[in-house]
Amino acid sequence: MTTLAFTLAVAAMSFGAGLLGALTGLGGGVVLVPMLTLLFQVDIRYAIGASLVSVIATSSGAAAAYVEEGYTNIRIGIFLEVATTIGAVAGGIVATWMSTPVIAVLFGVMLIVSAWFTRHPRDPWLIPTRSSPLALRLGLEGTQPGPNGPRPYFVRGVPAGFALMMLAGLLSSLLGIGSGAVKVLALDRMMQLPFKVSTTTSNFMIGVTAATGAGVYLSRGYIDPALAMPVMLGVLAGSMLGARLLLRVRAPLLRKVFAVVILLLAIEMIAKGLGGLHDPT
Amino acid sequence: MTRPDPTVPVGRWSQGRVQHVIATMLRAGVFLSAGVVAIGGIVYLLGHGGDVADYRRFHGEPERLRHLAGVLADLREGHARGIIQLGLLLLIATPVMRVAFTAWLFVRQRDRLYVAITLLVLAILALSLLAPDWETGLAAHLRG
Secondary structure, three states: OEHHHHHHHHHHHHHHHHHHHHHHOOOOHHHHHHHHHHHOOOOHHHHHHHHHHHHHHHHHHHHHHHHHHOOOOHHHHHHHHHHHHHHHHHHHHHHHHOOHHHHHHHHHHHHHHHHHHHOOOOOOOOOOOOOOHHHHHOOOOEEEOOOOOOEEEOOOOHHHHHHHHHHHHHHHHHHOOOOHHHHHHHHHHHOOOOHHHHHHHHHHHHHHHHHHHHHHHHHOOOOOHHHHHHHHHHHHHHHHHHHHHOOOOOHHHHHHHHHHHHHHHHHHHHHHHHHHHHOOO | OOOOOOOOOEOOEOHHHHHHHHHHHHHHHHHHHHHHHHHHHHHHHHHHOOOEOOOOOOOOOOHHHHOHHHHHHHHHOOOHHHHHHHHHHHHHHHHHHHHHHHHHHHHHOOOHHHHHHHHHHHHHHHHHHHOOHHHHHHHHHHHO
8 A cells, every 4th residue: 555545544543542452441542553564564663663652742741731630749750750651761771672463462561561550449448548658769659639628648558659669660661551540450459549649640750661672672773754744643633532521431341342342452562473483574 | 659650730731731742742752754755755666666576685775874874875866765764763763852841841740750760761762872882882782
C-alpha cells in the first residue's frame, strides 16, 4: 500500500486505540503495539517506539488535568520516578538483548496479567492508620481534597513500592506501554494510598518513564518519524475525544469488552511470538 | 517531620498558581510538539505519499536522526522526517521540563533532600537522552 494510505490507516486505528484507552482508563499503548504488529505487520521495535511516544503525549495531557484537581502526590511521584527511570533505562538495555519473538510473548503475558488484576480491586477497608517511619522521613504523606477541606492520608510499603516501580519502568521501556496498571498496583496495594491519589500520581509518573524509554529508543533508531507521526496524532485525538465522552458512556460494560479484546490480543501476540521462536528471520 | 506539598503557597505563588503552571507547561508542550509533528507529517506526505510503505524489516533509522545535532542538521535542509523528529524531541522534553520545574519548587522550599532526588531523576533522564552510546557499550560489555 502507499505511504499515504498506510499513514491514514494507522492514524485511524490509533485514534480508535486512543479512544478506547481513554474510555476504559487502561491506556492505548496496550492495544497499540499488538494492533501495529498484528494488523499492519510493523516490526515490533518500531511499534514500541511509536507507542512510547504516544504514551508521553496522552499521559502528559491527562496529568495536566489531574494536577489541577489536587490529588497528585508530587513527592511520592518524584521519589518513585528515581525507580521508574532506572527501570526504564534498564529496559532499554534489555531490549537490545531480547529477540523480538520473546518480546512478543512477554507482551502477551503482560496483557493477561493486567486483565486479571483489573478485575480484582483491593479491599476498600485496608486503609493504613499510620505511616511507616521511612515514609515519614521522606515526607511522603499528603492530603486529598475533601468536602470539609484537605483530608490527610498515610503511606506505607515504600521499599516494595520502589521495587515494583522499577519493574514498571522496565516493562514500559521493554513493551512500549505506560505501565499505568503496574504503577497503580504499587501505589494502591503496596503503599496503600487512596485510589484517586494512586491513579493520578501514577499518571504523573508515566510521562517521565516513557520519556526515558523513548530517549533510549530514539538514540537506537527505533523511532521512525513516519510511523510515530500518525500514531502520536491519532492516539492524541482519540484520547481527547475519549476523555470528553467519559462521562456519558458506561465504563463497566466497556471494561468487559476491553478485557475480552485484551485476551484475544494476548493470545495472538503469544502465538506470533512462539511462531517467531521457531522461525527466526 | 512532615514536609509541605511542593504546591503549597510559597511567597507569591499560590497552590493554584503552581498547579496551573505545571498543567499549562504540560499542555503547551504536547500541543506544540503535536503541531510540529503535524507540519512535518504534511510535508512528508506531500513528498512521499506515493511511496510504497514497508515496515516489516527493521533496518534502524538513519544515523543522523538519532541525535539532536543530526536532527537539527536535517531540519536545516528541510527534510520532513527531521521536522517530525524535532516535534518528537519537543514531546520528550515536556516531562523533562516538568521535572526541572519541580526541582525549582523544592529549591524554593529549601528542601535539600528533594532537590537532590529531583536532580537525580533529571540526571537519569539526561543520561538516557544525551548519552545513548554508553548503554550500548555497557550492554556489549556485559555480554562479554
